[in-house]
Amino acid sequence: MTKPTHSACEIAADVTTGRTSAVETAKAALARIEAAKALNAVVTIDAARSLADAAAVDDRRRAGETMPLAGVPIVVKDNIWVGGWRIAQGSRLFADFIAPRDAIAIERLRKAGAVVVGIGATSEFASKGVTTSPLFGPTRHPLDPELTPGGSSGGPAAAVAAGLVPLAIGTDAGGSSRRPPAHVGVAGFKPSYGAIPYGPGFAEPFFGLSVIAPIAADVADIALAFEAMAGVDPRDPDSAGIVQEAKDITSLRIAFSPRLGLDVAVDDVVANGLASAIARLSAAGLRITQRDPVWPAGATEDAIMPLQHAGLAALYGDAFRKDPTVFDPDIAKQIERGLSWSGTDVAGALLASAAIAHAFAAFFSDTDLLLAPTVPCVAWPFTQLGPDMIGGRPASPRGHAVFTPFVNHARLPAISIPCGRDANGLPFGLQIIARRGQDATLLRAARQIEAQLQA
Missing domain, CATH: 3.90.1300.10 (Amidase signature (AS) domain)
Incomplete structure (x- = not known):
């Protein structure tokens, strides 16, 4: 497959100066995604929407607007709302769900000039360490199709490692955007809780743990994305200011x-x-x-895992009781376990x-x-x-x-x-x-x- 020759920082500079256009950049990313279908890193594509968004970025640039992520193509994990796109959480329960609006982080990335070119695969409800789901199947490792990139942000990490896009956005509630990048050879950043506003979006089973997490080939691109997304927003009561001074x-x-x-x-x-x-x-x-x-x-992961199981049971226990076969069997076991935990547990x-x-x-x-x-x-x-x-x-x-x-x-x-x-x-x-x-x-x-x- 053909890999991009530019980082997010370089693409933004090229689009800003007119050396290339957001539309040309989006077309190239879409072609790479199409050529890499077997990887199953990107599970939803809307080329017409992406190209229209890219054209709007070009119009904004010609009008004199400065955008730090001008024309940068991004893949967004399948549990983060992107307005107008199917966001399914890798679950048959949400196979036809269309996000009604952007999550705050995506809204900020779009304002900064980024262009969503696809939705990256996740395990069902982002709740296991292998990126397979009953809706989309397994995501493959870019270096060996018989291996996993890990999970749950395996799709976004694989998309960056395979060179489909320079930047992807995942989530991290227990390592989901650090372990997959480690397994495929890229960088993944879990910010302080609250540094990037979370939602609007799906209810989270992880009880105040999950964060929006940028993934890129290098730290410079991660920092660029973080700066665009970070900062307090009144729509997220957990969003918080962070110390901005960077010590040497x-x-x-x-x-x-x-x-x-x-x-x-x-x-x-x-x-x-x-x-x-x-x-x-x-x-x-x-x-x-x-x-x-x-x-x-x-202090072990077993001691804290009831929070994940109980969270999944609270959100999806009723659907599980009606038809447990609709779920990934591994997730069904977690929900069943969650239904058995006591309040004391x-x-x-x-x-x-x-x-x-x-x-x-x-x-x-x-x-x-x-x-x-x-x-x-x-x-x-x-x-x-x-x-x-x-x-x-x-x-x-x-x-x-x-x-x-x-x-x-x-x-x-x-x-x-x-x-x-x-x-x-x-x-x-x-x-x-x-x-x-x-x-x-x-x-x-x-x-x-x-x-x-x-x-």
Whole structure:
């Protein structure tokens, strides 16, 4: 397939100066998407609408309007409202749903000149770590069609990795826009909770955890998108201002935790790749101390998972009781489990979530950045919920997801950037985590770390 030769920053500059047009750029992106149908990264296309939107951007440019994302083609995850488009959450329940309006983030991207050229695949309700759905089927890994890009933002991540678009917009409630980018070799950013307004859109099963998350080939494009989307909006009561000052990385206190303080398995190739990256960063002059967060007793993903199950049951339990076969079987199991949790179980999960947040707060009281793995393994077959083995040990279906969910429960910003590859060329990522509200500092540091690792 033909890959784009320009980043989002470069496309915006070219459209702004008239070297190319938004329409030409959108046509090229649509042609790449058409040529990559077998990837199943983009599940809904409306070429006429996209080209009309691109023509409107060209008209605005000719009228003298300045747009930071002028003509940049984007793919938006299938659980974020894009007005006038089918947004189905990968579910047969919403197969014919047309979003009545844009989510605030999409509204802001359009105002900045971005052009939606497709809707990216997600697992049903964005609720599992493999991007397969009963409505659209499996999304394939761009480097190996028998593997998964991970989930739940597998479609947007694969679309960027395959070069279909320079920028995609996902969501992240437990790592959904950090792990897939790590598996396909691009960058994915989970902002501080509230930094980008959420909705209007579907009711969320994740109880104050999910965020809008840009995915791109490099951190510069992620920062461009974040700046366009971030900021308080009265329509989202959780939206919040963030600290805008970006501190230089040389002034930051940086820690490295090879397993995030958890007793979990990591493949040797990932552990060695992370250690090598840390050595390179240290040699470049960064002061990095190895230090683990200290978690409360019983802090595991199992302790907080009742929140997801109960949320799904609250939203879709009635439909499940009428016809459980309409759901992805893996999601049906989660809903069934959610219907069985007691109020005490859910309260216990909320308490565990709060304890994790307090543990992270204590860690960041004297630390500015935490470096850790994004994933403990590389991609696995799309027919499985997770790899059979990680680090030489039998792996649970969520063993691949151990390093990301706690960040959501602490509502911190985190980014995954490419860090290395295994002998077969399959990527993995370095996760960089910061204190809540320090999104600008995190992005600046990520750009500097990215440059060092690519040098």
